[in-house]
Amino acid sequence: MSDYDVIVIGSGPGGYVAAIRCAQLGLKTACVEGRETLGGTCLNVGCIPSKALLHASHQLHEAEHNFAKMGLKGKKPSVDWTQMLAYKDDVIGSNTKGIEFLFKKNKIDWLKGWGSIPAAGQVKVGDEIHNAKNIIVASGSEASSLPGIEIDEKMVVTSTGALELGKIPKKMVVIGAGVIGLELGSVYSRLGAEVTVVEFLDAITPGMDGEVQKSFQKILTKQGLNFVLGAAVQGVETTKTKAKVTYKLRSDDSEHVIDADTVLVATGRRPYTDGLGLEALGVELTERGQIKTGSDWQTNVKGIYAIGDAIEGPMLAHKAEDEGMAAAEQIAGKHGHVNYRVIPGVIYTHPEVANVGATEQDLKEAGHSYKVGKFPFMGNGRAKANFASEGFVKILADKDTDRILGAHIIGPGAGDLIHEICVAMEFGASAEDLAMTCHAHPTYSEAVREAALACGDGPIHI
Secondary structure, three states, rough: OEEEEEEEOOOHHHHHHHHHHHHHHHHHEEEEEEEOOOOHHHHHHHHHHHHHHHHHHHHHHHHOOOOOHHHHOOOOOOOOOOHHHHHHHHHHHHHHHHHHHHHOOOOOEEEEEEEEEOOOOOEEEEEEEEEEEEEEEOOEEEEEEOOOOOOOOOOOEEEEHHHOOOOOOOOEEEEEEHHHHHHHHHHHHHHOOOOEEEEEOOOOOOOOHHHEEEEEEEEHHHHHOEEEOOOEEEEEEOOOOOOOEEEOOOOOOOOOEEEEEEEOOOOEEEEEEOOOOOHHHOOOEEEOOOOOOOOOOOOOOEEEEEHHHHOOOOOOOOHHHHHHHHHHHOOOOOOOOOOOOOEEEEOOOEEEEEEEEHHHHHHHHHHHEEEEEEHHHOOHHHHHOOOOOOOOOOEEEEEEOOOOEEEEEEOHHHHHHHHHHHHHHOOOEEHHHHHHOOOOOOOOOOOHHHHHHHOOOOOOOO
């Protein structure tokens, strides 16, 4: 038995960041993880491996479509799928080993195994019980499915199975037009698969800015993805070699069937709290199975905290990281804080899509007077030189005060460009503040400045 100031359950982005921050603040810390490697879903079967495949497949796209235009001529590259998966695994390994190094550097104990909480102040791992003054639940989430669909991770897969398919499918059906579905759908489309995305709602990327949704769908369609919107999937039948996806169109209740070699079920994720013993402890949960917490990330049971995908809010690794640091600060007697109004979201397709703050729909529903500043990447010199001129930057600002309320970017490097606006919003900046800040030329970021200028007297380069 060991005594700790803090035991963190789960070593994903929220968990390992919380553990490191606790250790930095002088707290004796341990982290429970049952996987063979640290990093949780994100580093092992989520964010990191999917970005590796997105990068590799984008390089193939560039070689096939843009190299010759730049005078780079040669034999068309072929895809060695085994080697591409090995590259992906190497990326995973270097990142997970990095977390292990950070644990050793910060003197954090890795309690190997799956954890449960038999009583407040105790964490059981295997047959051993460890005492902890504070417990942080960072158990993350798991893929959710639909009735009538049986996941085998071979032919009918979640994102986990999609990252290690035995071969590149000829036909793939993606159920769900959210972040995961579109990212992995893009990967396999670039690699030669015929990809059809089936979505229950009438637009892709639910919750995003409407103008971005329409533009994004047009771009992805041009890239070869097919979309069936307003469709309710009824079930998936499999044989030894094929799968059949049955869906009904909501508009006329007509039934349709699509054949596929692989079906990716990307219908969202749900909190993973099985086996923790929360119900027996009396920890309050929401109707969706999320752990209820207060403003200090503490549950209704004193000394038990929860962060990340296990609690309410967007299931984003960086949101979990912020909460992990904030919870650690609270436990150490400091003031932890997360500004939930300034949490960016990114889709890592090409072009990337990024957003932060309010959408136009949000502002209209709230009756908030606003103005729009917009600038297309076709007016950006760097984007045109790099064959990346699709998309735009859109900034929403208060009509009277000019304070930035939100931003939406579809274009090259959108996931990096959005942070300039995040920082501006964190400091309560106006669109004019952004417009008056010198931006290096030629860079993609000039499009952000031009959109800010468009909130005032107008952009320069269009």
